[in-house]
Amino acid sequence: MTQVTKLSSIIHCDMDAFYASVEQLSNPELQDKPVVIGGNPKSRGVVATCSYEARKFGIRSAMPLAEAFRRCPHAIFLPPDFSKYKKASKEMHKIFYDYTPLIEPISLDEAFLDVTGSLNLFGTVESIGTEIKQRVKQELGLTVSVGIAHNKFLAKLASDMSKPDGFLVISRERLQEFLDPLDVGRIWGVGQKTAQRLKNLNIRTIRDVRLLDKRILENLFGSYGHQLYLLARGIDNRPVESDRQVKSVGREITFAVDITAYDQLERVVMELSVDVGRHLRRTQMQGKTVTLKVKYNDFKTITRSKTLDIAANLDEIIYSEARGLLENTLTKPIRLIGVSVHNLTEKSDNQLSLFGEGEESKSKLTRAMDIVRDKFGEESITRARLLDVKD
Numbered sequence: 336m337t338q339v340t341k342l343s344s345i346i347h348c349d350m351d352a353f354y355a356s357v358e359q360l361s362n363p364e365l366q367d368k369p370v371v372i373g374g375n376p377k378s379r380g381v382v383a384t385c386s387y388e389a390r391k392f393g394i395r396s397a398m399p400l401a402e403a404f405r406r407c408p409h410a411i412f413l414p415p416d417f418s419k420y421k422k423a424s425k426e427m428h429k430i431f432y433d434y435t436p437l438i439e440p441i442s443l444d445e446a447f448l449d450v451t452g453s454l455n456l457f458g459t460v461e462s463i464g465t466e467i468k469q470r471v472k473q474e475l476g477l478t479v480s481v482g483i484a485h486n487k488f489l490a491k492l493a494s495d496m497s498k499p500d501g502f503l504v505i506s507r508e509r510l511q512e513f514l515d516p517l518d519v520g521r522i523w524g525v526g527q528k529t530a531q532r533l534k535n536l537n538i539r540t541i542r543d544v545r546l547l548d549k550r551i552l553e554n555l556f557g558s559y560g561h562q563l564y565l566l567a568r569g570i571d572n573r574p575v576e577s578d579r580q581v582k583s584v585g586r587e588i589t590f591a592v593d594i595t596a597y598d599q600l601e602r603v604v605m606e607l608s609v610d611v612g613r614h615l616r617r618t619q620m621q622g623k624t625v626t627l628k629v630k631y632n633d634f635k636t637i638t639r640s641k642t643l644d645i646a647a648n649l650d651e652i653i654y655s656e657a658r659g660l661l662e663n664t665l666t667k668p669i670r671l672i673g674v675s676v677h678n679l680t681e682k683s684d685n686q687l688s689l690f691g692e693g694e695e696s697k698s699k700l701t702r703a704m705d706i707v708r709d710k711f712g713e714e715s716i717t718r719a720r721l722l723d724v725k726d
C-alpha cells in the first residue's frame with residue numbers, strides 16, 4: 336500500500352526554567368543557587384519561574400511569592416527583566432530559522448517548528464532536533480527540551496514529559512501504547528477543572544477517555560468532547576502557524592578596522608552573499624530584491640537595492656547583484672557592510688527551474704556544495720570558491 340498523505344514533522348522546543356536560566360547565565364553568582372523570578376517575596380505576586388535548585392524546595396511557577404519564601408528563605412528573589420528574556424528568545428529564534436521559516440511561538444521560551452519541508456536538506460527530524468538542542472546549549476548556554484512527533488499535541492507532550500534537558504520522540508507506531516497509560520491531565524486543554532470532572536466519572540487515563548463513546552464525550556463536554564475523542568487517539572490536525580512572515584534574509588558585518596580597499600570589500604560581499612544564499616536554500620526561500628547596506632566611518636548609512644526579474648537563491652546571482660551595487664560606494668572608509676534579500680517567496684526543492692539549463696546545473700552544483708558544507712563545515716568550500724572567482 337502506498338502512503339498518500341505526507342506526514343508532518345513537528346518539533347516543540349521549550350526552554351528549561353527560562354527566566355531563571357537567563358538570569359543565572361548573566362550573573363555567575365546566581366549559578367547553582369535557588370533563584371526565584373517574580374519580585375519581592377513580601378509582595379502579593381506569584382512566582383513567574385524558578386531555577387531547578389529552587390524547585391528542590393517545592394517552589395513552583397504560579398505559587399505565591401510569600402509561600403516560596405516560606406519554603407526557601409535563602410532563595411534569591413528577582414524581579415523579571417523582560418528585555419533580557421526577549422533578547423535571549425530572539426537569539427533562540429535565529430537558530431530555529433536556520434532550519435525552517437514555519438515557527439509558531441507560544442511564549443518567549445516555547446515554540447513549534449514545522450520542519451516537514453526541511454527534511455531533504457537536513458536529514459531526519461531527529462537530527463534537526465538534536466542539532467537545535469546542541470546549538471542552543473553551545474551558542475546561548477541554555478538548555479531546551481525538545482519534543483518530536485507528527486503533530487503539535489504529541490510534540491508538546493513529548494517535550495513536557497522529558498523535561499528538564501529532555502529529548503523525546505513519539506513515533507506513530509507506538510503512539511497509542513504511549514498515550515494510553517497517561518493521566519487525563521496530559522491531554523491538551525484539559526485543565527484542573529476538566530480533569531476533576533473526568534476523575535469524578537472514574538475516567539483517569541487517556542485510555543479511559545479513548546474507550547468512551549464519542550457521543551458520551553460530546554454530551555459531557557460539548558464541542559470539546561469531540562476534540563477529546565480525537566486527542567485521546569493522538570489525532571491533532573492543527574497546523575503550525577507562523578505569526579510573522581519572514582520579510583528578508585540578511586547578513587552584515589562591522590569591521591574592527593574601517594575598510595578602505597575595494598577588493599577587500601568585494602571579498603566580504605561575496606562571503607555575505609554566500610551566507611544569505613545558503614540560509615535561503617536551507618529554509619526553502621528565494622527572493623527578488625537584493626539590497627546592499629553600507630555604513631561609513633562617520634556613521635552615515637546608505638542602502639542600494641536591485642530587483643531581479645526572477646526570484647533567486649543562488650550565491651552567484653546574489654553576489655553578482657550585490658557586487659554591482661557595491662560600485663562607487665567606497666567614497667569614505669567603510670565601517671559596516673550588509674547584504675540582504677527581500678521580496679521572499681517559498682521555493683520547494685523539486686520546483687522546476689525557470690532558468691535555462693545553465694542555471695539548472697548551477698543550481699545542482701550549489702546543492703552539492705551545500706551538502707559538503709553541511710558535512711565538513713562552512714569554510715570547506717567558501718574559500719575555494721573565493722579563489723575561483725578571483726581567477
Ligand SMILES: [Mg+2]
Pocket residue numbers: 349350351352353444445
Ligand atoms: Mg519553558
